[in-house]
Amino acid sequence: MTDQTVSRVRWFLVGWIFVLSAVSYLDRVNISIAGSSIATEFGLSTVQLGTVFSAFLLGYALFQTAGGWLADRYGPRRVLTAGALWWGVFTSLTAFVSPRAASALFLLIAARFLLGAGEAVMFPGSNQFVSRWVPSQEQGIANGIVFAGVGVGAGVTPALIAYVMEHYGWRWSFWASAILGLLAGSIWYVVSRDTPEQHSMVSPGELAHIRGVTHDISAAAGPALGERIVTKAIRVSWHTILRSKEVWAITLAYFSYGYVAWIFFAWFFTYLAKVRGLNLKASAFYTTLPFIAMAICSPLGGAISDKLVRRYGQRIGRCVMPVIGMVLSAIFLVLGARSAQPRIAGIVLAGGAGALYLSQSSFWAVTASISRGSSGAVSGLMNTGNQIGGMLTAQLTPIIALRWNWSMPFFVAAAFAVAGAAAWLCVDPARTLKAERLPDGAEL
Helix, strand or coil: CCCCCCCCHHHHHHHHHHHHHHHHHHHHHHHHHHHHHHHHCCCCCCEEEEEEHHHHHHHHHHHHHHHHHHHHHHHHHHHHHHHHHHHHHHHHHHHCCCCCCCCHHHHHHHHHHHHHHHCCCCCHHHHHHHHHHHHHHHHHHHHHHHHHHHHHHHHHHHHHHHHHHHCCCHHHHHHHHHHHHHHHHHHHHHHHHCCCCCCCCCCCCHHHHHCCCCCCHHCCCCCCCCHCCCCCCEEECCCHHHHCHHHHHHHHHHHHHHHHHHHHHHHHHHHHHCCCCCCHHHHHHHHHHHHHHHHHHHHHHHHHHHHHHHCCCCCHHHHHHHHHHHHHCCCCCHHHHHCEEEEEHHHHHHHHHHHHHHHHHHHHHEEEEEHHHHHHHHHHHHHHHHHHHHHHHHHHHHHHHHHHCCCCCHHHHHHHHHHHHHHHCCCCCCCCCCCCECCCCCCC
C-alpha cells in the first residue's frame, strides 16, 4: 500500500457493525413473532406476555450507561465481542425454559432481562467506535448505516422466524438466532481494532482524513502519522454530563422515539394478526414493511443530515431531520390507525416507522460530537431514555387497547412523536461538553 493510497477500512468496520446491529435486533424481535406460540404453550395472558417483552427492555435500559462506560474504558472491539457472545447464550437459554418448570414465567422474564442487559452495550459501543473512527462530517451516514441494521434485522425476523417456527418449532428460531450472534461477534473480534492507529490496514491517507488533517496525503505520511501517534483520550465528568441541557433534551426526545419505535418491534405483528385479521403469511409480510422503511430511511436521513451540516452548520444539519421526521411519523401513525383497510393501514403505519428513522442518526451523531471520549457513556444515558420509552410501550399498549381500542395506542405514540420533535428545538450541537484530557499513557 503506497502513501498515496487511501484505504476505506472505517467503512468496512461500519458495515460489520451494521451486521451486529441486524443480529442484535433479530435476537430481540424474534419473541414478538414467536410470542403467540409461547403464550399458548405457557398459558400466558396478553398482559403477562407484555411483561416478558418489557423485561428485555428493563435490562436493556438499566445497563445502557454501564455499557457505554465499558466501551469508553475498554474499547468497542472487546465490549461488542463480549456483548455478541452474551446475546447468543441468553437467546438460546430462552428456548430452554420448559412450561412444566415451577417458575416458568419467572425464568422467561429472567432470561429476557439478562439478554437485554447484554445487548445494552451494542449502540453505546458502536457510537464509541464511530467517534473514534469516523470524522464528524461523516458521522450522520455512518450512524445511518449502523441503524439500517435495525431495520434489516427486524425486517428479516418475521419471515425467517415464521419459516423456522413452521418447520422446526419456536425454540429453534431462538437457537438459530443465537448461532448467528456467536458467529458475528467472533468475526468482529478478528477484523476490528479500537482505534485506526492500531489497525495495520489503515493507510496514512485514511488516518489523516479521520483525524482531520487537511494537508497533502504524502505530507500526512510524515513522522506523526508514520509513527502512529495515539490520540489522547478526552473524557467528560458525570457532573458536566448531568448538567447539560443538550443531553437531557436529547434523552427526552429519544424516550419519545423509543415509545413510538417499540409499537412496531413488540406489537405490530400481533396488531395485524389479531386486530386487523390478517393471516400468518400476510401478517409476516406486512410486519416487514416498517423495518424495510427503517432500513431505507436511516441511512437516507444520515446522508441528508451530513449534507445539511456541510452547507448550513451543525445545528440545522443535525436538528432539522429529527423535527421533520418525528412530526411526519405522528401524521402517518394517526392516518394509519384510522384507516379502515387492513393492508392500507399496514402500509401507512410503515411510513410512520420510516419517517421516524429519518431522525435516528442525528441522535447518535450529536452525542458523539458533543461528548468526545465519553461518547459511550453519554449515548448510553440517552439510550436509557429510549429503552424506558420502549418498555412503557411494551407494557402499556395492551392495557390502553383493552381500556379503549387498538387505535388509541397509535394516537398516544403520535403524541409522543410530537413531544420528541419539540425537545429537539432545545438542542445546539455546537455546545460541546467541557472535557478533561487524560494523563499521558491513557489511550482513546
